[in-house]
Amino acid sequence: MAESESGAEKSEDPTEKRIRESREKGQIARSRELNTLAVMLAGTGGLLVTGGQLGTALMGIMRDNFSFAREALWTEGSMGLHLLGAGYNALQALAPLALYLLIAAIVGPISLGGWLFSAEALQPKASRMNPAAGLKRMFSTKSLVELLKAVAKFVLVLLVGFSVLSSFQDDLLAMAHEPLERAIVHSAQVAGWSALWMSCGLVLIAAVDVPFQLWDNQQKMLMTKQEVRDENKDSEGKPEVKQRIRQLQREMSERRMMDSIPQADVVITNPTHFAVALKYDPSTGNAPVLLAKGGDFLALKIREIAQKHEVMILESPGLARAVYFSTELDREIPAGLYLAVAQVLAYVYQLRQFQAGKGKRPDPMPDPPIPPDLRRDE
Template sequence: MSEDNDKDSKTEEASEKKISDALEKGNVPFSREATLFASLVGILVSLSLFAGPQASLLSGGLSRFLDDPGGVRLFSGEDAVALFWTAFTLAARFLLPIVVVLAAGGLVASLMQNQPRMVGERIRPQWSRVSPAAGWKRIFGKRGHVEFGKSVFKFAAISLICVLLLMSAKDSIIGAMSSEPNQIPSLLLGLAVRLVSAICVATIALVCIDLVWSRLSWRSELRMTKQEVKEEFKQAEGDPIVKARLRSLAKERARHRMMNAVPRASLVIANPTHYAIALYYDRVKGGAPLVLAKGADLIALKIRAIAESHGVPVIEDRALARAMYDAIEVDQWIPQGFYRPVAKILYFLYARGPDAGK
């Protein structure tokens, strides 16, 4: 009952931090059906491309043992070892392409679902993995019910496919009883290819559903309560590194916005390289000029360069620039004490034309 209440209280989506922590611990969404489907496709490819030729090579290599077993030399231990390695080599040549295809299919299925990462947490011994209570919970929990439903579906689908396939190939199977023995392997291979192909087609829908469900279930397990969200926010806000990073980002955004506003300034008052203040004045509405940007040293040089590149007049007044830099803030009207000197500069600009600041 408490577990159900806990799940009901998790109403908030998982934060980026919780998702990142889960990924670092190896807790990733994973569909077993996708891996199984990749294995089936690998079996189908192996049967279609390798089983026939490799079986012929294997039977040809073993024919001398089967046709004349009495002629095999076994007089010493060396003869037995040589016979073993010969049989092992033939079997390895038969199985190696099939094993490689199956391994490649499973690897591709895993890589397509998640990025590969080394996680020691997944191999660390944990009591929950061997605990009977935890195992009982996994079997009879929500995930256990879903896995049971998928198993029932796969069993029913495979059984139906086998029945239909055997019924359609009934005549061929009965006819094989009176055919040459060397024709039976090709018949069995054809039936196996048809069977695996039908199973692959039947499980495509299950794989697609399981891929979606695995991710939705993973997200649901990571959901957070409102209290967990608050605690995580407090921890993040209290971290000096995080706070410094947030302040840095805020300053960077403010500086970027300030530089973007310089081209629409009416004038820039400079000193001449140490300070720069960009002002905007609306001749129609009147009122006090608005501070669009201000900066010292390198920022002042950048403000001046942007202004000059966009044709904004730059007026050099050392005392005024220095005094205004300490007294004004960006996105505010200039204080009343600067009305008169700024008004003189504006009158000078409007009276002399666009070349007045040059």
């Protein structure tokens, strides 16, 4: 089981955040053996496919450069043109093989770990120059595996090379008696098949290296229980910070609520435990809106602000509780309370008319009707 630098056991699977951060740092599973195998197979396969054309092209280049007219020696610039022509022909002959190698060089790395470009991985790090860290890497499990892979590759390629040369012994001896053109094409074919069989010997090394790289990368990303807890705190927010944010949000909401109380038409109380402030705008035709509500100490503050700004305060315990529990701030009251609130607003209007000397004193307000589904007991 892997251990962290502090000695804690890494027993937890990596989180999505750890995996994402590792990719950003360029820390993903990569197999150099798989990349080498892909390039070797592409190169040897391309050599087999284009070997004949490549040999013919090289033969043509040699013929053109060793047999030219005598007049060309005395013509200024002819040698330069000769060189450009030979270079163009060589590039044209090597282009298909170079294309195969380019594709393999791209496909090999992305076949394990996917496409990734990390600028952070390119940045110089002082830790890479630390002698102690270098010695630790030299004697690590990964270094031992790399050494075993190198020895295995040497032995495999050596054995396959001897086998291939033995199988092509007759072809190699026959080339000495073939015409030059035939010998060049034949040698390219033999070289291609020999390189292909030696490349196939690397399949075994890659088959061992790929699972090891996946396992090694997984071990590096394992996390301790404490790291998982710390990451959860960072992603979800520390409890004390979240509590402080909620407290500030409540305070801001209460300030906005208290600032809206002077605009209310009436404050209905319990009379001590609950208080709700309602506003009705007849020009809009909408239902009354709850501007503020509170219980206990907050209810007392609502009443104090209402008295300071001469907002009408009425006692209706049942209606105050019903509005408090059924309506959110800045929302219209439910349809079931339309009749009860309408009676309260009508009573407030009559009482204001009386206070202004424009009407008689209204009779005491009866208890507003509260539907059973909206009624809340003490």
